[in-house]
Amino acid sequence: MKSSFPKQFIANTLALFSVWLILSGRYDVSHVVLGFLVSCGVAWLNTGYSHSPFHDFPWGRLVLYGPWLLLRIVESSLHVTKLILNPALPIEPKLLTYRSHLKHQGAIVLLGNSITLTPGTITVEVEGNQLMVHAIDKASGEDLTSGRMEQKIAGMFQEGKGHE
Numbered sequence: 001m002k003s004s005f006p007k008q009f010i011a012n013t014l015a016l017f018s019v020w021l022i023l024s025g026r027y028d029v030s031h032v033v034l035g036f037l038v039s040c041g042v043a044w045l046n047t048g049y050s051h052s053p054f055h056d057f058p059w060g061r062l063v064l065y066g067p068w069l070l071l072r073i074v075e076s077s078l079h080v081t082k083l084i085l086n087p088a089l090p091i092e093p094k095l096l097t098y099r100s101h102l103k104h105q106g107a108i109v110l111l112g113n114s115i116t117l118t119p120g121t122i123t124v125e126v127e128g129n130q131l132m133v134h135a136i137d138k139a140s141g142e143d144l145t146s147g148r149m150e151q152k153i154a155g156m157f158q159e160g161k162g163h164e
Contacts, residue, residue, distance in 0.1 A: 005047060005048050008047045008048060009043050009044065009047045012042075012043035012046060012047050013039050013040050014039075016038075016039035016043055017035060017036055017039040020036075020038065020039055021035060058157060058158075061155075061157075062156065064156070065153065065156050068152055069114055069118075072114075072118055072149075073117055073119065076118045076119040076120050076121075076140065079119075079139060079140065080119040080120045080140070083136065090137070091136050091137050092136075092137045092138060093134065093135070094134070094135050094137075094138070094141065095124065095134055096132070096133045096134075096135055096141050096144065097131075098130070098131045098132075098133055098144055098145070099129060099130050099131075100129045100130070100131060100150055101129070101150070101154070102129060102150060102153060102154060102157065102159060103157075103159055104157045104159065106157070107153050107154065107156070107157045107159065108126065108129060109126075110156075111131065111150060111153050112126050112131055114149055114153070115133055115143075115149070118140075118143065119140075120135060120136040120137065120139075120140030120141075121133055121134065121135045121140050121141060121143075121144065122134050
């Protein structure tokens with residue numbers, strides 16, 4: 001094990017435990033202890049694992065990407081709501097194959113997760129840098145097909161402009 005293992009382990013445990021506390025919303029002793037133990041276990045298994053897609057992940061720049069993604073989620077939610085409430089149900093489901101130019105595995109994971117978090121789209125499969133995405137209609141797949149989402153993620157990872 002590396003000499004920085006204890007520092008990495010503590011940082012990973014605290015990050016995971018923070019997420020647990022925020023997402024669980026339960027603060028009684030049993031849930032807090034369980035959350036801490038699970039966080040320790042996951043941190044122990046993943047600390048020092050250099051093949052993780054989140055090795056060298058730019059967590060600080062994620063703060064800048066998060067609000068943009070949240071806005072896209074809200075806008076997409078409104079679009080999908082409009083589709084559902086329309087009596088004609090004007091959907092045109094499609095499977096899109098998208099080849100990403102992102103190099104960092106963490107960036108590709110973030111792209112796939114961002115697509116899935118955005119209503120109207122879901123990442124069906126990822127193979128290398130190629131993603132298969134289901135979109136409920138043309139407008140729902142626009143962030144992907146325009147390359148806008150990939151460009152935002154490429155900016156986080158400082159990989160250039162991404163897909164154009």
